[in-house]
Amino acid sequence: MPRASLQAGITNELTIKTGPEHSARAFFEHLPDVFATPVLSGFMEKVCAELVQKHLEPGEQSVGTAMDLKHLAPTPLGMNVTIKAELSKINGRQLIFRLEAYDEVEKIAEATHYRFIIDVEKFNKRVAEKAAKESN
Template sequence: MSEVFSVGMKKELRFKTQAEHSARRFFENLPDVFATPFLGGLMEQVSAMLIDEHLEPGMQSVGMSMNLKHLAPTPLGMEVRVVTEVTAVEGRKLTFTLEAFDEVEKIGEATHERFIIKADKFNARVEEKARKMAS
């Protein structure tokens, strides 16, 4: 599995921000700008997309950690570009370095770890946990 992934692999995602991506969606007394949780979501998405392009059937990835710095505000309506790069491969664990830019400047950076899983085994664990809650 890990031989499919190598340090230096990259992927880019472009995203047009809209009104529903406002920080005010999370709390009314926040600026009406592109929200940090959406930025983090884009960073997770582009990293997952890179992995998914190389996975065997029945495999998925899950996020393990993210250390995100939101450096500058982005007015709603601007396009955001997020670039992810694989910086470490340790078996089924991949580490990414990410940068995000709006149409004017760099707006964010992060490190992110993802783990490749067998979907059926993972889903069985989730179902077992849900059953424990229902009991």
């Protein structure tokens, strides 16, 4: 099980400078050339995974299982985006996070993210078994 230091209320923050590689147009050419929702979601997952990792025992990792994301405002490329995460609840191996994201002008998003602590060996065995089924 995770270390006792993994408790509700711990926080982490990540700031990124948005660029062309973060554009919604990377997903579909007819979208606006602004910071993409899927990229935002990925960075939200990253800030939570980073927060949890230092509190896990050897042989444990965390995986994302769900996210309820509201992208509230567009961000022009070139602006910094700061994502703030707080571990709000622990249900056994399930972790629930509250997140907010801001660009240089305003709040651009809020989300609830769910992660699950896994045993790496068991997880990798399950993935290998599934891959073997696909190749048959």
